[in-house]
Amino acid sequence: MASLEAIPDELSRLMKYFPETPVEERPEFHRAAKDFLERAAPKVVRQFSPMARVKWHLAASGRGDELVDLLHYERENPGAFSVRGLRRARIELPGVESSSLPSSVRNFNRSELPVRGKLLGLAWEDGKLQIKGYAYIPNVPSASGKRSLRVAVLRRQGSRSTLPLRLRTVEEPRATAEAKGAQHNYDWSGFEIAVDPSRLRVRGQWQPGTWRLGIGIPRPGGMSVGSITKNNAGAAGHSLTRTLDDGVRLVAGFDRNRLRLSVDVVPAEIIAQDADGDTLTVTLRSRVTAPAGKYPTALRIDHEPSGFATDLPLQQGETGADGWLRHTARLPLADLPVDGVRPGKAVKYRTLIVFADGTTRRATNGTDPVTGVHPLPEGRELAILTDGAGNFTPQVRTVQPVVDGVEWSADGELVLSGVYTGPAEQMKMVLRHTGRNEDRPLPVEFADGRFTARLRPDTMPTYEGTVPLRAGRWMPRLRRTTEWDHTRDLPVTVRPDLVGTLPLAHRGEHRTYTVERVDFDRIFVESGPVLGPELRGAYRQRLMRDVYTPEQRKLPLREAVLYNSFGGKQFSDSPRAVYEELKRRGTEVEHIAMVHDQQVVLPPGVRGVEWGSKEWYEALARSRYVVTNGGIREWFVRREGQVVVQTWHGTPLKRIGADLLGTPKANLAYIASLPQRSRQYSLFITPNAFTTPIMTNAFRLQCEVLEAGYPRNDVFHAPDRVKRAAAVREKLGIPADKKVVLYAPTWRDDQRYGGRRFKLDNRIDVEAAQRELGEDHVLLYRKHHKVLDSIPGAGQGFVYDVTYYPDIADLYLIADVMITDYSSVLFDFAHSGRPMLFLTYDLEHYRDTLRGFYFDFTSRAPGPLIKTSEDLVSAIRNIDAVSEEYKEKYAQFRVDFCEPSDGRAAARVVDRMLAVNDELRG
Template identity: 85%
Template sequence: MAPLDAIPEELSRLMKYFPETPVEDRPAFHRAAESFLSQAGPKLVRQFSPMARVKWHLAASGRGEELSELLHYERENPGAFSVRGLRRARIELPGVESDSLPPSVRNFNRSELPVRSKLLELAWRDGKLVVGGYAYIPNAPSATGKRSLRVAALRRLGSRSTLPLRLRTVREPRATTSAKGALHNYDWSGFELAIDPSRLRVQGKWQPATWRLGIGIPRPGGMSIGSVTKNNAGAAGHSLTRFLDDGVRLVAGFDRNRLRVTVDVVPAEVVAHESDGETLTVTLRSRVTTPAGKYPTGLRISHASSDFAHEVPLQQNGTGADGWLRHTARLAFADIPVDRIVPGRSWKYLVEILFADGTTRRATMGQKLETGVHPLPEGREFAVVTDGVGNFTPQIRVNMPLVDDVRWGDGGELVLTGTYTGPVDGMKMVLRHTTRHEDRPLPVEFADGRFTARFVPDRMPSYDGPLPLRQGRWLPRLRATTEWDHTRDIPVRIRPDLVDTLPVVHRGANRVYRVERLDYDRIFVDSGPVLAPELRSAYHQRQMSEVTTPELRKRPLWNAVLYNSFGGKQFSDSPRAIYEELVRRDSDLEHIVMVRDDQVVLPPGVRGVEWGSAEWYEALARSRYVITNGGIKDWFVRREDQVVVQTWHGTPLKRIGADLLGTPKANLAYIASLPQRSRQYNLFITPNGFSTPIMSNAFRLQCEVLEAGYPRNDVFHAPDRVKRAAAVREKLGIPADKKVVLYAPTWRDDQRYGGRRFKLDNRIDVEAAERELGEDHVLLYRKHHKVLDSIPGAGQGFVYDVTYYPDIADLYLIADVMITDYSSVLFDFAHSGRPMLFFTYDLEHYRDTLRGFYFDFTSRAPGPLIKTSEDLVSAIRNIDAVSEEYKEKYAQFRVDFCEPSDGRAAARVVDRMLAVNDELRG
């Protein structure tokens, strides 16, 4: 159990929200904290983090004002503090006198001041091993320029021998970005050093030895020494091997992710392999002169996750021209089980050399040995691959695409070519995002046992026009067109002898693209961030908000409107409808849209500003009007002459904001901040009479509330809605004879990968639905924007993944039936009068455990609440009867939740917005 896990859950919650605790209730908390610490004992408390020790000491000592100030500070600076001191390092926090804390609370032990490091470069240049990265001590004073007192050395394991290394300090903004905190700047924590292998000789000879790289960083109270930890991709994420002499290797590898350098004097190694289709012949060489019993007698081939193990004797074949003995082993392919080798899976085998003295050694590749592929029957192949350590690693797999050429062509086109001897009919390539788990088609051609994939990452197709490839890592994969998901994908790898040719880099219009590798030879395309390196960290963003923004606010306002739609992920919803209303009026305003990751196609004449960029900060500080459908930033303060309109983005069915008080979901700190947040706005738009009092209370509104209806729902009354719907169907490629079923569920709070990254909770049996409905229906599946994962069956003709369609309003126009659950889309779609089905398979859990509702959804829903996929499909098939059954409920629902509904919501908002501006300008 972690130390903080010993704190009772309710006591932890009371600590978290202590600043919001009424004054009269605080003494009880202080007594509870004192009782807890006395029972826990000094030994356990000493294991708390430094910040936690101070907080609980203040709580137990009854120092409520200091504790409250400290908790406010921690919310803005999670995990951040300052380290000070000469002889002893101690914590320093605003509002807390360090000398007023006991030494056991304020002082650090050595383990609490670790070196945090990351390897960014591992390369062989000019006969030396070059190591680059960053290293710093979190929260301790950091280097502020090229001069640094850091030291580096190699220490030989099992010996006291050390080799000092010359370390050069370089600027590395990625260090500050990795730190995440906004308090400290580690930009000058980068380093570069070179290791001369000749210095690793022992008494002038090559002898087996392992050296660990350590970096020492001075800090208050002494010096912290730490290792350099590996990256997770590229050369800095893999071991590196170089031959120093005949049979002598230098291996830069990792032990528990920490870099170490090994001189390996090889007693025996694999120097050749060949196949006649039925047998693999492996040739080894070994030294003539070896310690007693240290000559090879056989090979053992095994598989870690099965019980397969097979030993093959070695036959000695005399001495080669190099003076080493030669041995051969023959492995029959028939002796290796292949029944579990299917697409998406491959088996790597461990090969060990057996020696006469009973010892073993992992078989490694000789200096001139090349990897290779040997064909097997039934679409499989026996591949001899390797890794950064140079291990001889056979692998049985289905025929795999193997890249042997990577190049950037004219116009930023990336071309991947290579060999592939598997089936090509019915095969396609996709790019799959490693964290979002979404797929993009990758155009590919097959001919004569080779493939060519080509695309322009800066101009990927989207519904409204080309967009750059979304930030992150994209893995190319081969997939049968009949597959409904990714589980049987075949990975695309680069030929092992070409891994050192990576990365291959191209600078696009606004970002850098890199072709890189992971798992040694698994190729991927990395789409870099749009923001400049000096703006990517929390520290530099804080400088922009606290230092730059106040200066920008002194400058005159632009005659401009700045739009924020879903945090820059779209230009849609009510902000888009207000923009269109202003354009219809031919207003003399510049239109600026916040975009995130350059993933929004904007109308002609509209300027985009990347979220967090210098242009974004200036637009936020200087635009006369700001239209937003969600939060911007806590630090944002409306200028006296600015007009900020909060349109919000839904009618509340689920409880929100302050209405969660009294439930475990209540965030008391957020609720306490709501009045200040609402003062950011001049106008708060509500969609109907039901929502106005709820939002006024739930958001603690202290601004003008305008019950105008949602501008986004004007689309249901637009004169061109029929023409617009036809264009949307054509854009999506929906056959004219197919009815459209739109499925738009919300996310589930308890289905997440972590943070605000939620899993797809798909309960529709898509294959069964296609069997029943595929002849005359299509299913449009729109995930909530917080949900990751790909949609099963998308692209097969029945299911359409429309998650990234720019505006859901267009999808409303073409939907014959809506399926949802507890999403606010139900209130919007009700304006259409078309049938709705509610797939509420987890109704009781969602309502009673996760969120809670504002009204009895079971009695007022304008459609049936359905528990199973089978019943859902049946309801779609019999939608006319379902509509007739719920006709009266539907009509009442529209009366309760869809007024006003006249197509003039945007006009009402714009009228009031302009009037407020006139009032402010007097």
């Protein structure tokens, strides 16, 4: 809650890490908490969340042991508690006696037990508006079964009139899957409501009015009533209009994203439009028996950002067969301002009907939507658009593709076809992921003013085979072939009268792909999750950990190795090298690799298990060996007889783990958990003598440490490395006469979209670099796996986006020059002896503010530290001189950080891994 901002930052941090506070220092915190609550206004404290009230009460009361238990519970179950009570709802938390808390702390007010509802479906069926969704009170589980005491009502705005509605309770697993908490099941919070519009008449007549939908849910101490919020796409995310009678519409729309129904008795509306190249002619109709002052006199078209506005006088025509008067307005197309129109940026005009009394209303369509497209000079067009509310909306834009055909073939090919009259020979189509901001090519053909795009989402090509389309929302966009980024892309829309044909779904081999819409007519392809509803969400994953895993741990271990490489995003790095060594030896074990979102192509004989699936939990519980290059979850406990090998993934330059103590980046709870986590490892692999003591302290290791060298770096000594490098160049399509520059930077802690979604912080002027280097170089750009966004210039012949190449080790083999910054790739690539350049434009900030280094990088770096793109290009052009200048530093760097380096690291790891197993077996 916002009132938590009243708590001083340092006091909040002390609360967050109270379990890690030494016992002798806790009384001081208790005094500070008591002093804070005594000084804070009661109103401010009352606005704390229920959990926060309990925590600060315990702190101020000196109840440290209970507070420690509560904070541990909160870390495992953020935001989760139970609600109890008959006359008053109160909070129940494990380890805290509710009766020992003051009523002002334990009791809820009405706003603290809100209804959380989401609209999942909105459609007309059999003359009724069908409303589907879910609604529950967080931390109040939905009753199992179909019986429910929930109620639904429509309340007329500005009146006391209410209409009770019949609410049918249905099972809706998405409610539980989309809830953040892991403690409660909301499956039976689904509902279906049918609204008969005839009930919205007032005294038997249609009258303008707005009705708001409310859902009432029983809870301890009473009932909570709340609204239903819209979805973010599809019919449940857009207004829906239905003609109830001649000139009467029902609009199911949204106010602050909450569903409302509006009866609109239309005094005038648009029924046709046409253009002859110079003039747009719009035809309206109005009621002959219009109320006083509601006779239409003009059609106003305006664009507030530019200040453009014009009132087009209406010319009255004859009365139509429907008994309504006809009017026409004419707009010279040359009068429309087009400043600001560019690819991807349209100018949208608002249209208002002006009445004799000076009032206005949005111009809306009649029964049928009035839309169309008219050509304008200089590659522009006037599009007459509409939306779910039926608004008549002209737009001037660059000629844009419009889909008029969507079809799934029986074998899973999606075909999008439509109209495009622009410069087709200069265009390509891409799919852009809305979450990751990354592009995939979408094959498209142009002919005779039309386009046809084809997509097989179950078999997207990669360097080593095919994988399904990555989960998430993919927007088709049209882009000039010469563009270096997405900023001038053209959106792809569906013809407005066809929005009702969506969604259109296809069930692939492992997931569902759905064509849907957003912003009314923007079309997209949704690649659904791999996991079924019975496994999605925090609640069901907790059941897998707490119920299914213990059952699996009772079963015998299987002779299998489970590999985890970067959380299943790859099958690479040292785990891959360990696999290859076991295969070389012919060790009789099953090989299982964890994969994430099925985005990994595995070698023959390696079985993939999806992260979070039953197969993954089973493999984790029953595989005799686990080989991982990343941290493990705190809940994982190595079972007796199991061998867990932690290979990690880099020599540290920047500080990590417990070495961040004393800095704002230190996570005391994580650091406190490190000893327990490390006890789950049988072996911790380090690459060199420099790293061993650092890892031992930073990760508080309480396991065997093996200074074997990194198995992944055996590639530099592989007997087939030259042949392998040639194959890699061929696979990437790199011309034989081009030198390869590999750029592999790390991520920036302060450059993020939120959470662990980091931005691309590109500082290379790729256009300038191509001008200087493009004749005889290529630039391979590999993002860190935590970084989103597309690579500027990729696909233009100079820049290659190799982020999803399966293993960076292959790229080391073909790189003539490495560019990096503070990434641990510098320690790996040093094994090659080839030159390195360091683009360290933010060195002081990164070193002194973000992370800190383990040694003086400025004096020991085996290459120049470069600030600008211009200097970087110059260094590449003069790489021989740079190499000579840093020859001695490079040699010393290899002595310090590249030993052992003999191509036998994987053998040493496997030798010890198998020996540990023999020792455990006695």
